[in-house]
Amino acid sequence: MYTNGRAQEPSARETVYAKLKEQILNLELAPGTALSEKESSLVLGVSRTPVRESFVRLAQEGLVQVLPQRGTFVSLIDPALVEEARFMREHLERAVVRLACAHFPDAHLHALEDNLALQLKSIEREDDRRLFELDEAYHRILFDGCGKLNTWRAIGQMNVHLNRSRMLRLVADRHWQHLYEQHDTIFRAVKAGDADRAERVMQEHLLLGVRDLAHLMDKYPHYFISGGDGKP
Amino acid sequence: MYTNGRAQEPSARETVYAKLKEQILNLELAPGTALSEKESSLVLGVSRTPVRESFVRLAQEGLVQVLPQRGTFVSLIDPALVEEARFMREHLERAVVRLACAHFPDAHLHALEDNLALQLKSIEREDDRRLFELDEAYHRILFDGCGKLNTWRAIGQMNVHLNRSRMLRLVADRHWQHLYEQHDTIFRAVKAGDADRAERVMQEHLLLGVRDLAHLMDKYPHYFISGGDGKP
DNA sequence: CCTACCATACTTGTATGGTAGTGTGGTAGG
DNA sequence: CCTACCACACTACCATACAAGTATGGTAGG
Numbered sequence: 138m139y140t141n142g143r144a145q146e147p148s149a150r151e152t153v154y155a156k157l158k159e160q161i162l163n164l165e166l167a168p169g170t171a172l173s174e175k176e177s178s179l180v181l182g183v184s185r186t187p188v189r190e191s192f193v194r195l196a197q198e199g200l201v202q203v204l205p206q207r208g209t210f211v212s213l214i215d216p217a218l219v220e221e222a223r224f225m226r227e228h229l230e231r232a233v234v235r236l237a238c239a240h241f242p243d244a245h246l247h248a249l250e251d252n253l254a255l256q257l258k259s260i261e262r263e264d265d266r267r268l269f270e271l272d273e274a275y276h277r278i279l280f281d282g283c284g285k286l287n288t289w290r291a292i293g294q295m296n297v298h299l300n301r302s303r304m305l306r307l308v309a310d311r312h313w314q315h316l317y318e319q320h321d322t323i324f325r326a327v328k329a330g331d332a333d334r335a336e337r338v339m340q341e342h343l344l345l346g347v348r349d350l351a352h353l354m355d356k357y358p359h360y361f362i363s364g365g366d367g368k369p
Numbered sequence: 370m371y372t373n374g375r376a377q378e379p380s381a382r383e384t385v386y387a388k389l390k391e392q393i394l395n396l397e398l399a400p401g402t403a404l405s406e407k408e409s410s411l412v413l414g415v416s417r418t419p420v421r422e423s424f425v426r427l428a429q430e431g432l433v434q435v436l437p438q439r440g441t442f443v444s445l446i447d448p449a450l451v452e453e454a455r456f457m458r459e460h461l462e463r464a465v466v467r468l469a470c471a472h473f474p475d476a477h478l479h480a481l482e483d484n485l486a487l488q489l490k491s492i493e494r495e496d497d498r499r500l501f502e503l504d505e506a507y508h509r510i511l512f513d514g515c516g517k518l519n520t521w522r523a524i525g526q527m528n529v530h531l532n533r534s535r536m537l538r539l540v541a542d543r544h545w546q547h548l549y550e551q552h553d554t555i556f557r558a559v560k561a562g563d564a565d566r567a568e569r570v571m572q573e574h575l576l577l578g579v580r581d582l583a584h585l586m587d588k589y590p591h592y593f594i595s596g597g598d599g600k601p
Numbered sequence: 602c603c604t605a606c607c608a609t610a611c612t613t614g615t616a617t618g619g620t621a622g623t624g625t626g627g628t629a630g631g
Numbered sequence: 632c633c634t635a636c637c638a639c640a641c642t643a644c645c646a647t648a649c650a651a652g653t654a655t656g657g658t659a660g661g
Contacts, residue, residue, distance in 0.1 A: 148437065148644070150425075174613070184646045189613085190425050193382075197426055205380070206613050206652040221519045225461065232460045287453045287527070295523045380614070406643070416616040421643080438622040438643055 150187040153177070154194055161200050161211055162297060164304055168360040170211040172201065198294055213362045214301055216350060222299035223347045225292055230276065230343065231336045234323065236283040238332035245282030249324050252278060256320065260313045268313060269304070275320055279327075303346055305353050305360065316345065382419040385409070386426055393432050393443055394529060396536055400592040402443040404433065430526055445594045446533055448582060454531035455579045457524055462508065462575065463568045466555065468515040470564035477514030481556050484510060488552065492545045500545060501536070507552055511559075535578055537585050537592065548577065 147155075157177070160166040177188045192209055195201040199218070203209045252275050259268040280289035319342040326335035354361045379387075389409070392398040406417045406424065413420065424441055427433040431450070435441045484507050491500040512521035551574040558567035586593045 150644080173611085175611090185613095186645055186647090190422060192613095193422050193425055194429055197429060203613075204653095207654080208612055217516075218519055221517055221523075224464075224517065225520055225523060228460045228464045229457065232456075284449075285453055285456065287450055288457055291453075291457060291523065291527045294526065295519070382614080405641085407641090410616095417643095418615055418617090424643090435643075436623095438641095439624080440642055 148187070149183045150190050153181055153183060153187050154191040156181065157191055157195060158200065158297075161195070162300055162304065164301065166211050168211050168213045168301070172209045172211065174209070198297060200297060214298065214305075214360055215362045216354065218295065218298040219302050219347060219350060222292075222295040223343055225295055226299070227340055227343050229288060229292060230279070230339050233280055233283050233285055233288070234327065234335045234339045235332045236285075237279055237327045238330045238335050241282045241327055245278055246328060248278050248282075249275065249327075253317070253321055253324060256317050260317060265307050265313075268316075269300075269307065272316070272320075273300075299346060302350060302353060305357060306349060312345070316342075319345070380419070381415045382422050385413055385415060385419050386423040388413065389423055389427060390430075390432065390529075393427070394532055394536065396533065398443050400443050400445045400533070404441045404443065406441070430529060432529060446530065446537075446592055447594045448586065450527065450530040451534050451579060451582060454524075454527040455575055457527055458531070459572055459575050461520060461524060462511070462571050465512055465515050465517055465520070466559065466567045466571045467564045468517075469511055469559045470562045470567050473514045473559055477510055478560060480510050480514075481507065481559075485549070485553055485556060488549050492549060497539050497545075500548075501532075501539065504548065504552075531578060534582060534585060537589060538581060544577070548574075551577070 157166070166172070172192070174185045174188050174192065178185045181188065192201060192203060196203050196209075199215075200212055201209055202212050252271055256268060256271045256275070259265075259271060277286075277289050280286055319338055322338045323335055323342065326332075326338065389398070398404070404424070406420050409420045410417045424433060424435060428435045428441075431447075432444055433441055434444050484503055488500060488503045488507070491497075491503060509518075509521050512518055551570055554570045555567055555574065558564075558570065
């Protein structure tokens with residue numbers, strides 16, 4: 138019994154799905170890019186079936202758009218979705234951070250603290266991708282500590298759209314220090330149980346994510362809906 | 370050109386997906402029920418492929434659980450998921466109804482009014498399924514009128530779990546009049562722009578959906594996680 | 602030169618066969 | 632009677648073949 142019972146090797150579908158999703162979120166597969174079941178299957182070394190099933194999943198998340206008998210395309214960024222993702226996060230995270238101020242497990246508090254330390258390291262190294270991951274993890278810990286992990290997962294499906302625009306912004310603008318300070322302030326407010334302060338900073342923090350969206354739409358018009366037709 | 374250009378006949382996958390999802394939400398396919406690609410394909414008169422792809426979609430929504438090489442099962446109702454769905458709706462719908470009080474299009478206001486009239490009709494006819502649909506439509510109109518339709522859709526993925534427990538409750542308990550009165554009160558508060566009142570009633574309204582959850586878990590233990598093992 | 606048509610090379614949708622892993626019931630052995 | 636084993640039926644996973652719709656480039660006709 139040397140193969141651990143829980144350590145199932147991931148299915149082809151899962152690996153393909155994860156790979157494609159990562160590439161879309163990283164903008165390695167730019168919005169509007171044409172995909173094809175056959176081509177992806179060749180590139181990834183599997184048959185069309187797992188690729189196709191990944192497309193189904195990605196389509197349900199709104200990351201790709203499948204046009205029958207015509208093709209599959211990486212979805213253009215929809216500004217409405219970005220804004221609504223911010224809207225959802227604003228109201229849900231404000232509520233969660235208030236909960237956290239009332240009661241938050243020590244283990245999760247330590248996790249936040251460790252996370253913040255790693256954020257500093259990433260800023261020193263100018264490792265933006267890593268900082269991005271840590272940012273996600275930070276907020277996840279907040280939800281987890283309040284027993285609202287499923288809520289975080291539900292947000293996730295909208296969040297991918299917000300994250301694509303944030304990734305776009307990451308290239309040009311670098312405001313890491315500000316981001317860290319907000320995270321740190323929220324952490325200390327939670328620790329001190331200062332709900333009003335935590336909620337206020339959280340709201341500001343989430344506004345940061347959509348700042349300059351209009352500027353981005355101007356700079357990369359063909360990445361957005363009704364900016365270009367998407368097929369260059 | 371008698372076949373309308375927009376009226377694409379739905380794909381097999383779409384019809385299979387819709388059918389299965391409806392049956393799961395109606396509890397015609399009870400939580401814990403074993404499914405199988407082959408059996409479903411025979412019943413629905415299609416091949417295994419569209420069935421399989423429907424399973425993938427349903428699995429992503431958490432409505433079924435696929436265990437490789439073992440089987441596919443209708444998910445048990447997770448009380449944590451139900452509660453978090455309520456949590457999400459509470460905070461998002463409170464925010465939305467406040468927006469609605471500040472500004473709400475006349476067309477949507479009329480739609481709410483019509484919807485309420487139909488609710489009354491459904492209550493007279495004791496048509497619970499129809500009332501359930503109208504309830505969903507009512508809240509959807511609220512989000513739509515505030516330009517937050519995508520947010521409603523995102524809620525939808527959590528909402529299915531809440532709705533299954535509500536459907537379970539519908540069988541035994543019938544509190545339709547109360548539900549209608551709350552809808553009507555919210556409508557009038559929106560019309561009058563009374564945000565505080567609207568928000569308060571909305572919060573109460575959403576609490577109604579999870580009342581007696583413990584009672585339901587007691588009555589149908591094998592429908593819930595850790596109530597029974599799910600495979601009777 | 603311009604237009605209409607059509608062969609062709611794509612695309613996704615569906616069906617089916619083979620593979621590997623899993624649960625189960627019957628059976629041989631203690 | 633109880634236990635260990637094993638053949639078998641069943642599952643989902645993946646690969647592949649076929650079908651049907653779509654965009655495109657070349658060509659024949661005006």
